[in-house]
Amino acid sequence: MADIIGKLTRISGPMIAADGMMGVSMGEIVRVGKMRLMGEVIRIDGETAFAQVYEDTSGMYLGEPVEAQGLPLSIELGPGLLSQIYDGIQRPLEALRKSSGDFIGRGLDADPLDYERKWAFTPIAAVGQEVTAGDFIGSVPETEHLNHYIMVPPDKSGKIASIVAAGEYNIKEVIATLEDGTELTMTQKWPVKLPRPFQKKLPSNTPFITGQRVLDMLFPIPLGGSAMVPGGFGAGKTVVEQQISKFCNADIIIYVGCGERGNEMADVLDEFPKLKDPKTGGPLMNRTVLVANTSNMPVAAREASVYTGITLAEYYRDMGYAVAMMADSTSRWAEALREISSRLEEMPGEEGYPTYLSTRIAEFYERTGRVECMGTTAEGEEVRTGSLTLVAAVSPPGGDFSEPVTQNSMRVSGGFWALDAKLAYSRHYPSVNWNQSYSLYLNDLKDWFDQNAPAGWAERRQQVVDLLQKDTELQEIVQLVGPDALQEQERLVLELSRMVKEVFLQQNAFSDNDAYSSLEKTGGLLEALMIFYEECRGALDQGVELQALLDLPEREEISRLREENSEGFDAKKTAVIEAMKTALRGAVEAVA
């Protein structure tokens, strides 16, 4: 292909225009200016190409060259991705820092993966075997706990002509050839804006377990589902995303952070590498890839980072893993779209966002799901399935959910975990508002919970939903006429709801025993609370005074259960419930 080299004719923040770009394609990568900053063509007008630039454009001059690269923005996939920290265009932050000091220099290139490192490759495919897209040709223990499957890239197929013996190879060495001469290595490139192919989407009936009681019990989503987490500044979005990263039941975490406050991303970069994986005891980074945008990176890089993140996620999904992507926050991405769109002088839609905002958000959420993967497994027997779950934070200005990013995300997201400034202000964390939040997946997950969760899960859930609903109604009455108008049974509802909020819905991310709540603990804690509620209702009917019930020391014991570790929770819970029942029987007998 002939080289396309144009001349810079306009520089407008992160957006540039260049003339003499005839033949360039939409989405093509260009190198801009003498610094060779990376950009992406986002509009073509005859010979003029407009590009968004992923690095700071200051100090460039009109007339400098703009060179088309012939390829859309692509990332490199292969062993060694896990535990990396990348910027939005897959440059490893560590390598960049080393080569340019603490401040990341512009126009720098750095290899996304280590090309020298040797990996222990074990072949799966054999000479003479017909292989197609997605088939496993071998595997590599990427970490102690995770096999990285080397797959035939989506655009290749044929008969294996040669394959190396088990041994140590780097990712650039040819490990297999096809009969037509195609050489396969352990890496492949993929354009980030193009969803990676799969056979078909499958229904998903297995929950994405977060270890957060309010989410797992009230608003669960499946592996392959999506949840949005809207919340104003300080509502707890980042803590929620990090808690889920630590404790969820996914095999792989892709964490995309777009710094909101000055040093927020720096905190994440500092803290993440220190976190322990509760499942293995090893570093959490061993099953994580971080894509980080510090707040001094230009807006276009945020756009790239969400696509880079979801492509990484799809790649591990294709191997048959459960992958969870955390995006914090997608509003920063939408704002980048808005800024670029306004620089392009496009017709603005709602609140200045481009009219294609809803399409972009929908297309992004569409990349989630549980799928039947391309290719067969090694034995060619079972279907390979993988899932990509998305938890996307949204930061509406002033916490106002009527704004376009929240509204457009709501249309496509199956879970809505609304964080509430009032709750956060009163230090009720996680500040998930139980009236506003919802999950559209409850029916899909019902059977799984019936079969696998602690006994009585669905009934307890319904009880607590009803209780909180009654509480909301009664609170309104109290607002109007004061608490004296309430009957004892109604006051019991208020007291028990308060207890549910404090003991069950709240969960301290910084407590060793409570940061994670297993399904046993989540179900057991609610069981204790609901049995207490039932018993108290009965006792009131028998003429016991409400205050006498509230004063029982056994009530405190229930509250204290929250601080018990998930391990061995059942036995402790059973003891507390027995003691509580005995005490209540005593209270009833005393008035009989």
Ligand code: ADP
């Ligand atoms: P956001 O990302 O929405 O701006 P953060 O996630 O940074 O908000 O939360 C702000 C602060 O709220 C945290 O620094 C922490 O002190 C507190 N917080 C949030 N969630 C929890 C939690 N689950 N447990 C304890 N503290 C929390």
Ligand code: MG
């Ligand atoms: Mg945050």
